[in-house]
Amino acid sequence: MSGESSIPFVDLERQYLSIKDAVDAAAIDAIRSTQYILGEEVTLFEQEFAAYCEVDHCVGVGSGLAAIELALAAIGVSTGDEVIAPANTFFGSVLPVLRRGATPVLVDCIEDTANIDPVGVAQAIGPRTKAVVAVHLYGQPADVDALVEVCAPHDVAVIEDACQAHGARYNDRRAGGLGRIAAFSFYPSKNLGAYGDGGAITTDDSELAERVRILRNVGQADKYTHVAAGANERLDTLQAAVLRVKLRQLERWNTLRREHALAYDRALADTGVRTPATASWAEHVWHLYVIRTDRRDALRDALGARGIGTGLHYRLPLHLQPALAQLGHRRGDFPVTESWADELLSLPMFPELEPVEIETVAAEIRAFDGA
Numbered sequence: 405m406s407g408e409s410s411i412p413f414v415d416l417e418r419q420y421l422s423i424k425d426a427v428d429a430a431a432i433d434a435i436r437s438t439q440y441i442l443g444e445e446v447t448l449f450e451q452e453f454a455a456y457c458e459v460d461h462c463v464g465v466g467s468g469l470a471a472i473e474l475a476l477a478a479i480g481v482s483t484g485d486e487v488i489a490p491a492n493t494f495f496g497s498v499l500p501v502l503r504r505g506a507t508p509v510l511v512d513c514i515e516d517t518a519n520i521d522p523v524g525v526a527q528a529i530g531p532r533t534k535a536v537v538a539v540h541l542y543g544q545p546a547d548v549d550a551l552v553e554v555c556a557p558h559d560v561a562v563i564e565d566a567c568q569a570h571g572a573r574y575n576d577r578r579a580g581g582l583g584r585i586a587a588f589s590f591y592p593s594k595n596l597g598a599y600g601d602g603g604a605i606t607t608d609d610s611e612l613a614e615r616v617r618i619l620r621n622v623g624q625a626d627k628y629t630h631v632a633a634g635a636n637e638r639l640d641t642l643q644a645a646v647l648r649v650k651l652r653q654l655e656r657w658n659t660l661r662r663e664h665a666l667a668y669d670r671a672l673a674d675t676g677v678r679t680p681a682t683a684s685w686a687e688h689v690w691h692l693y694v695i696r697t698d699r700r701d702a703l704r705d706a707l708g709a710r711g712i713g714t715g716l717h718y719r720l721p722l723h724l725q726p727a728l729a730q731l732g733h734r735r736g737d738f739p740v741t742e743s744w745a746d747e748l749l750s751l752p753m754f755p756e757l758e759p760v761e762i763e764t765v766a767a768e769i770r771a772f773d774g775a
């Protein structure tokens with residue numbers, strides 16, 4: 405390869421330009437409505453996103469973290485409880501557990517998909533276990549049926565962390581409707597992203613939905629009747645207006661991501677890097693396309709020198725995070741997670757990525773591989 409490539413890891417400007425007229429109009433309408441808090445756009449988005457996820461209820465909240473925290477609160481997780489979570493996820497999957505005063509109990513992941521290992525979950529369940537955070541890592545659903553089977557006899561709730569999995573399916577069911585309650589993030593770079601922070605819970609359980617609806621809005625049941633120590637964690641009207649426009653594109657965008665993943669798979673097939681595996685039950689939505697190589701840092705530097713952006717999701721597992729030192733873990737506790745952490749590399753992935761850019765990235769990896 406010759407010449408300077410410049411391929412960003414994510415490019416939100418391309419996406420904005422592709423929907424500019426519709427999203428500008430929606431934002432201006434939302435501003436002109438002056439219904440800035442819990443305006444009609446929020447209600448409409450909640451209805452549309454619930455329908456998209458094929459669930460009965462969606463409640464818009466302030467972020468993905470807020471969605472997980474309010475889901476835990478609605479289920480009744482509090483001080484002294486334990487919540488099981490994978491060791492290889494974004495810190496945000498377990499920070500809400502700490503904020504509830506509960507203790508995260510970490511388990512290792514499966515070698516193939518990097519999703520939480522149901523066997524590890526079965527071993528981690530104890531008398532204080534209230535819930536499992538099932539993270540659909542990189543956009544691929546965790547083995548939810550296996551988790552539910554392990555959890556149900558102990559009355560342990562499966563909470564989906566679907567923050568990377570808008571539109572993904574487990575067999576024929578959508579992420580968001582696979583456990584008792586699910587949390588989504590609309591952080592700008594997510595498959596469905598707002599123009600600021602945003603999040604939602606989805607569930608078929610009307611009681612849980614109602615509890616989150618009250619908790620997100622300062623614990624208010626009726627105007628100035630406060631029935632719980634809730635939070636100010638409402639989804640902004642302006643963000644809901646943006647999300648409604650973008651939701652109409654989500655299926656198309658996820659299809660493009662799948663095409664890009666296939667193109668990467670083919671172009672990298674006979675190189676020394678390992679391409680990602682997809683479980684038989686999964687319709688993956690490729691929030692991230694993560695390869696593995698034992699020369700990860702050198703490859704990342706080489707790609708960076710050619711102007712190709714990459715990411716490390718996640719280079720420091722939760723059990724080695726300073727903020728979780730109180731759990732008393734050490735290197736070696738979760739070997740599968742650790743080998744992933746040392747080898748993983750996220751390649752550029754977003755719907756507007758051009759096929760020629762994928763070819764360029766792959767060619768640079770092949771050149772590195774042969775060097």
Ligand SMILES: *Cc1c(COP(=O)(O)O)cnc(C)c1O
Binds near residue numbers: 468567588602
């Ligand atoms: C993005 C993300 C979150 C948190 O979402 P925010 O909206 O940034 O609070 C939680 N878990 C996972 C797996 C995520 O990717």
